[in-house]
Amino acid sequence: MKTVTCTAPVNIAVIKYWGKRDENLILPVNSSLSATLGQNELRAKTTVAVDPSFTEDKMWLNDKEQSVNTQRIQNVFREIRRRARKRKGDGDKSKIFSQKIHICSENNFPTAAGLASSAAGYACLVYSLAKLFDVDGEISDIARQGSGSACRSIYGGFVEWQMGTKADGSDSFAKQITPAQHWPEMCILILVVSDQKKHTGSTEGMQTSVQNSRLLEKRIEVVPERMTNITKAIKEKDFHTFAEITMKDSNQFHAICLDTYPPISYMTDVSRQIVRFVHSFNNHSGETKVAYTFDAGPNACLYLLEKDLGRVISLVNHFFPAQDNGLNLKVQGLPVSIDKPSQKDIDALSLPVLPNSIKYLINTKVGEGPQILSDP
């Protein structure tokens, strides 16, 4: 038996992917851009194995057997095996590319809660299979065929998914813009509002948006300029521009969801209160210090610089306290102390206190791409 185990990170988009021009190859209607998150906090872990005695392809996700007979899994298998055969040649005695595959995968965070689990999962699957079958070169286009956003989890740092224009998808892949260490002061704080499964999955939601949202047609014209400007802001570490584009893009994405018929609403009252909190905080600070972005779920992802982290967490803990007053919100991930916020900050923000609205926080940073844990 030959086995490989790898981990792959979650990514959170600051320019959102929403809409496909090809459902089978998973080709998007616009380019997108994300930060790859630290893997100690959020990651998928996958072991893949091949053995001549295996009689069928099989897969387990978080200990439950899943069907491999989905178009996406089959597309990934076909493409990996095709590249392995091409690389090794039919003369390869082991004929590894014709052996059946067993896959065992787990996440260290809730699946399907709008926390990009499919991105980490497919990136991990493709990365592990590529190692198992000695497939090298670009593999983000294979991950893309599992789940669009997964292509961006193949790299660390800030990553762009170039939409491409070709019908065969050969120019639609991910590219690293800056490595994980480029902007070390950048912090990422996830405010987990709910870990329940989302009511409309991204795949289905974006399909309906493409069919009937007129706003989505407009968005496609706006994204190229945003991509150029946010890329420049990231390279130059211009937080203000980065934050403003990030928030505008999240708002536009959720506006498109509402413009979709029937409408889709991923954000809840708590999400909207977090938006208010961020704008009040930025206003009061006299500069843009925090950016929010929301994916296909109510959880907020905040981008902010290290120097402001303590103050922001203290205020989040004040305005969105845990149920039992007096107890601090739970923080997973990188350690941070929660101090008492200043009365001046509390008064200036003038927001209602919403107990028990945030379940816990995940404190992380921009991280590396997939990692191999054990060689075959």
Ligand code: DP6
């Ligand atoms: C809102 O990649 O989950 O998170 O390609 O159909 O699998 P499929 O969709 P998916 O969509 C992610 C949408 C998003 C925005 C983003 O990550 O860019």
